[in-house]
Amino acid sequence: MNRNKNYTLIAIILLIGVYGYNFWLEKEEDKKVVYEGIKIKGDTNVFFLPSSTTGQVVHHDGYSLSYNEKYEQAEWVAYELKKEHLANRNFKRPYFEIDKTIKTKAAHWKNYKQSGYDKGHLCPAGDRKYSKQAHDETFLTSNISPQLHEFNSGIWNTLEQKVRYWAEKYDGIYVLTGGVLNGELPTIGEEQVGVPNYFYKVLLDYNNGNPKA
Incomplete structure (x- = not known):
């Protein structure tokens, strides 16, 4: 009987050890992912990035952002839209995913x-079809903000198309966008994602050394 109790105790200790080790591995992996987000990518032009009020700036391959934990979304998303970026490829639309590079944890898509x-994409x-x-x-959920459907599919979509037109016309522009x-x-949602009353886009043409906004 005592031997059975000892075996049970050993099994419990082993399970706790395995669980603890797996938990540690997950935390270490999370740290690596967050670190990768902090690293400036090859195509990132930090000269044009605005300041961050939160100190939580993340760089993806296609854009950079400053995440605001209070409102559970980016306060700004910035990227360069080059003429050669304007590809017409039809990639399969993926599911929305939580951005694991956000140290304070990005909001879940289920809030919507x-x-x-x-x-609404920022x-x-x-x-980014190149x-x-x-x-x-x-x-990624760090790149979305709550928008009414009429706004998202209407004037916001029209403005996005206009931005691509200007990028082709002026041979590339810098784009800064977000909700106020x-x-x-x-x-x-449960995470209380803020719903902005207003959205903005700031465009900068820096070609030929003659900046125009």
């Missing part, structure tokens, strides 16, 4: 479920 709001997938990785990165995050905003 039955909320009455679209998952850096649109249409601007590679599958760049395209799929736009479906200040004060007490309406929220959606």
Whole structure:
């Protein structure tokens, strides 16, 4: 009887040890992912990035962002839209994924479920069709903000198309976009994702050493 108890105790200790080791491995992997997000990528032009009010700037291959934990979304997303980026490839639309590079944890896409709001892209997938990785990165939850469907599929979509037109016309532009995050905003979901009342896009043409906004 005592021997059986000892075996049970040993089994419990082993299970705790395995669980603890796996937990440690997951934490170490999380740290690596966050570190990769902090690293500046080859195509990132940090000279044009605005300041961050949160100190949480993440660089993906196709865009950079500053995440605001209070509102559970990016306060800005910035990227260069070159003429050669304007590919017409039809990649399969992926599922939205939580951005694991956000140290404070990005909001879950389920916050938008039955909320009455679209998952509005800040850096649109249409601007990142030059590679599958760049395209799929736009479906990270750090790159979305709650938008009414009429707005998202209407004037916001029209503006996104206009931005691509200007990128081709002026041989590339820098794009800065986001929702206006200040004060007490309406929220959606368990994580209380802020719903901006206004959205903006700032465009900069820096060709020929003659900047125009």
